[in-house]
Amino acid sequence: MTSPSIASTEPEIVPARKVVGHIAALFVTGDTSPKGFQTSPVPSLAVELDGVTGARHAGWTRAADARVLYLPRGTPIRNTRHLSIVSSEDLAEAARRLEIARLEPSWIGASILTEGIERLSFLPRGTRLFCDGGAVLIVEDQNAPCRGAGAAIAAHNPGRADLELAFPKTCQRLRGLIASIEHPGVITAGTGLIARLPEQWVY
Numbered sequence: 408m409t410s411p412s413i414a415s416t417e418p419e420i421v422p423a424r425k426v427v428g429h430i431a432a433l434f435v436t437g438d439t440s441p442k443g444f445q446t447s448p449v450p451s452l453a454v455e456l457d458g459v460t461g462a463r464h465a466g467w468t469r470a471a472d473a474r475v476l477y478l479p480r481g482t483p484i485r486n487t488r489h490l491s492i493v494s495s496e497d498l499a500e501a502a503r504r505l506e507i508a509r510l511e512p513s514w515i516g517a518s519i520l521t522e523g524i525e526r527l528s529f530l531p532r533g534t535r536l537f538c539d540g541g542a543v544l545i546v547e548d549q550n551a552p553c554r555g556a557g558a559a560i561a562a563h564n565p566g567r568a569d570l571e572l573a574f575p576k577t578c579q580r581l582r583g584l585i586a587s588i589e590h591p592g593v594i595t596a597g598t599g600l601i602a603r604l605p606e607q608w609v610y
Contacts, residue, residue, distance in 0.1 A: 421607040428523030430538065431495060433596045434513050436463050444516035445559055451595045452518070454542050454588050458489040459518070465489070474551070486587070487547035490518040492536075493583035494527035501552075501581040505573055507564050514563055515556040515582060519594070524602055528580045535589065537601040542592030551575070552582045 434446035444463065458465035464486070471482040478484065493512050498520075502510040512520045521527055534546040557574030561567055 418608040418610065423606050424604050426524050426602045426604065428494075428521050428527075428600045428602065430519060430594060430596055430598055430600050431522045432512065432520040433594060434517055434520070435459060436516070444555065446513045446516055446518065448513065449596075451540075451593055453591075453593050454489070454544075455591045456588055458486070458588065462518075464491075464518075488585045489588050490544060490586045491516055491550055491583060492519045492521065492527070492544075492546075492586055493517045493550075494524060495520060495522045496525065497528050497581045497583060501574075501578040504577045504581075505560070505570060507560070507567070507570070510560060511563070514559045515552075516559075517583065521600060524600070528583050530584060530602060531604060531607055533605045535603045536586065537603065538592060538594045539598035539600070540593040540595055541590065542588065542594050543590035544586040545589050547585050547587055549580060550582045550585045552578045556582070 433449050433452050435449050435452060436444065436446045452459055457467050466486050468483045469486040469488060471478045471480055471484050473480070475482070475484065493515070498510045498512065502508065524530070528549055530546050532546055532548060536544040536546065538544070552575040554571055554575055557571040560574055561570035564570060
């Protein structure tokens with residue numbers, strides 16, 4: 408019996424590396440209503456393995472929603488959305504594309520605002536974020552811009568109802584990341600952040 412052959416040319420492997428930035432601001436919401444995603448600034452976040460205690464996205468599981476196309480809505484799934492992480496750099500570019508003066512992290516439900524990590528929204532799945540307070544976060548996916556966040560941006564910019572649709576249309580890969588918590592700890596605004604990227608390749 409002949410064994411299957413392995414292609415002579417293997418995929419390019421991009422080595423693991425680290426990128427250093429810092430945590431510029433932190434936010435939280437306790438509003439668990441469907442439209443209660445906007446956040447308010449806080450000096451620190453105490454994160455546990457099941458999320459930020461009392462926050463809207465805390466818990467081991469969540470209900471499948473419009474993002475989960477392969478299961479009926481409401482189906483319990485693992486919660487990968489404990490934290491929403493954005494960067495000052497990406498938000499500045501989003502504001503430029505939307506032709507508004509600024510885009511505040513709190514308007515779009517962010518938990519953590521970073522600075523110094525270029526193209527934060529492109530950090531790959533599996534990247535670990537090491538916070539100075541001991542917490543370790545795992546990047547689960549990009550956070551796609553949606554109409555709900557666009558409507559919140561429009562509400563803060565009177566006369567720009569078009570922003571509800573413009574945000575998801577023009578700001579792909581600028582809304583940052585969603586992350587879960589691998590190790591608990593206290594995250595404090597103004598402290599350091601190290602992103603450790605795993606090896607990468609295109610399959």
